[in-house]
Amino acid sequence: MADHQDHSDDHGQGFYLKIWAILVVLLILSILGPVVAPHIAFGFIKAWMITIMAAFGIAVVKAYLVAANFMELNIEKKYISYLLTGMLTLMLLFFAGTAPDVMEHQGQHWENVAAREEIQRGLEAEAAAAAHGGAHEQHEH
Amino acid sequence: MSTTRPIATTRSATGIPTGRLAVWWVLASEIVIFGGLLGSYVMHRIGHPEWAEYASHTNVWFGGTNTFVLLTSSLFAVFAHHAAEHGDGKTAAKWLLATSVGAATFVGIKAAEWTGEIHHGYTITANGFWEFYYTAAGLHALHVIAGAIIMLIIANEARKGKELHRVELVGIYWHFVDIVWIFLFPLLYIAK
């Protein structure tokens, strides 16, 4: 099988170790996100928004680092990257076409009664448990 | 397996070796499978605010440790590829073995995590969130196990200096498994 002609000694093990270190740092940041977010929140930027943006933003960066450097997509033929991003785009399309029906539980002329009731039941059960339990086993460890 | 390799397999009109080209197409198909599942999860998660409470019971330390395990095993896979590129089958096999150990660790940690969660009553039929949690992480774990098995087979051949190009191919697959988890981690453990 043809080897990468322009690859062999371009990157020693040290380069990959560096990428790995960056990935681990990003991982730690994403775990700290929910802890730090309430302290950064201000105005209309709520804590949960910061958590989500940080968590998924970091995930995208990590994925890019793995794809470009570990999978070596940055030196692969371009159309492979287009193929893979094309598939991702299809997933966005699927989401866009399906979410108005599944994510929303009401529209201009309709209402998903069963879902609304189920959400009600869930929220009520949680409120009751919270009122009941107080310092009960809400957390895992 | 006694079939000799056809001439067709050795041709490369695109310039990309056939095996690697095929792995990219495998990844393309896996993106839409996981994309469909995770997209469905996101839709439900956004539409069901009561899932936030259910989700708060996932353990970010288990999840984070597993993320670390996969990232490190990906590094090992890259080292294996590096060794194979230089024709060193024995070292490549060692690094692939290390990657497989990472896979086993991942599965082991997950088993411990799930056992705990099931004992707390968070079973797959408990509610919508946990359904998706076990299905998505479970499908991912199946891919981890399958990848580890394939990796061991390839490591065995690499040890004897054979089919070294396959080290890179299984590595690419493994990085994809890693990337899926990179997204599963915030979805299931951080977005509460």
Next chain:
Amino acid sequence: MAEVGTVETHDTHHAQSFWSKYVFSTDHKMIGMQYMFTGMVMAMIGGYMAYAFRMQLAFPGQSVPGYGLVSQGEYNSLVTNHGSIMIFWVAMPILIAAFGNFLIPLMIGADDMVFPRINRLSYQLFLLSAIILIVSFFLPGGGFGGAWTSYPPLSANADYNLTPYGATFWICAVALEFVAFLLGGINFITTLMNARAPGMKMHDIPMVAWMIVIASILFMASVGPLIAGAVMLFMDQVVGTGYFDPSRGGDPILWQHLFWFFGHPEVYVVLLPAMGIVAEIICTFSRKKLFNYKLILYTTFATGIISFFVWAHHQFIAGIDPRMANVFTITTLIISIPIAEMVFLYIATLYGGSIRLTTPMLWALSFIAEFIIGGITGIFLGASGSDIYFHDTYFVLAHFHYTFFPIAIIGFFAGITYWFPKMFGRMMNETLGKIHFWGTIVTFNCIFITLFILGAAGQHRRIYDYLNFPDLAGLQPLRVFATSALLVMLAFQLVFLFNFVYSLFKGKRAGKNPWKANTLEWTAASPPPHGNWAELPNCYRGPYEYSVPGREDDYWPQDLPPDTAPAE
């Protein structure tokens, strides 16, 4: 590093055992045959089911000869499995896996697919999926009765569908079939991309090879969400999760979207190979090059892309967001344009040609004619306003039979009558072929034009006895007529079966190139040996150089070096 010489020495030393030659073969031609014969057997099973339920519709409550009484539950199982079998176990294996496997390596000048063992695995998985499906018919409760679209909660809840084992076996069979075609598809795509003969550029590839590969790409890009959905449905059925149960946090509409996001590209997955087969045949039998090859190719790409944007036209009255319905109406009407354009290009190919009305050509021409009817009736369904009336009526059913029948059945007959000499080294009988053709086409139209009329009159689908509906009971003579036409059509298939089997053993021996065609498969022996050629060919020109001015012969094979005196 090319391994030279492995091809010739592979199997000439020892005779292969029955098992290694026929059952465990990795040769693409043998695997193609395996897919084809499996598909033909499944077609007979699916046709038998159609016979049973049409007899029930024409003569409700009466015992069907060769089947027995069709109960309500059995009716549901019959229509469900008829649809599933015809799409997943007949159309796809025959058009994509059988013709793809047989033709692609031959047409690109390769000695096999690039992954012969994965090829074998994909057939074995496919066969397993067919076996699982057939086994489901004999389990308690019988075969799955929730329609081929398998909407929950009917499909998720055994209390509703009354076919608990059938439902689970069905979803497993479908999922396994998907995996088989994913594996096969990757093989086809990689082979076409990488293993072409030296000199064969992208636009020298025969159109049918392109079509099969593009279909494989479409399949791969669309089936993922449905595989996720199949896992979810399986969990609902077996584990008791509530993925599609709104009272437990799920949503049945999610299944519909997952299914149709795949379901719509799927129809193009099966359409494209059929159009490819027709393209090959019309060029050969009009002695003309394909009109604007590049435009056809780019239009196919465009159609494939647009096909991802139309799926919810299957859900117009399912309660989707009406603003979505607007969007999908527009995209659905838009997609009719590239398809119509391709039909025009085919007609332009025929125009002014030296037409030979051989059996394959008759099938190819009838494909164009019948598919036009199917396509035009689709417009009524693609517009959400009229679809409100037509959805779930026999109008839809007739529309998709006017598209699927040309694709799966006419496409198969066109392909098999054209490539039979290459596959088996013998010619089929032309007279019997023409009798079979006319007997099939006339009866086909008799059946389905009747069904258009019934649908427009308001006859809904998936009902086992229309005599219960006062408004529709009076149309019973039409149903009897349609069923009678079906019986005649099935009888004419015996002509084909006889022709096929007889020609296999006693047909006139065929040379390498009985049709005087250009593409590379016609330069190999009939049938080609293992490895296809002793020396793999090179490619010097496009595939449709027919009637080139200044040449003595009206065809110019792709492998002849330039400026050579034409061969015999």
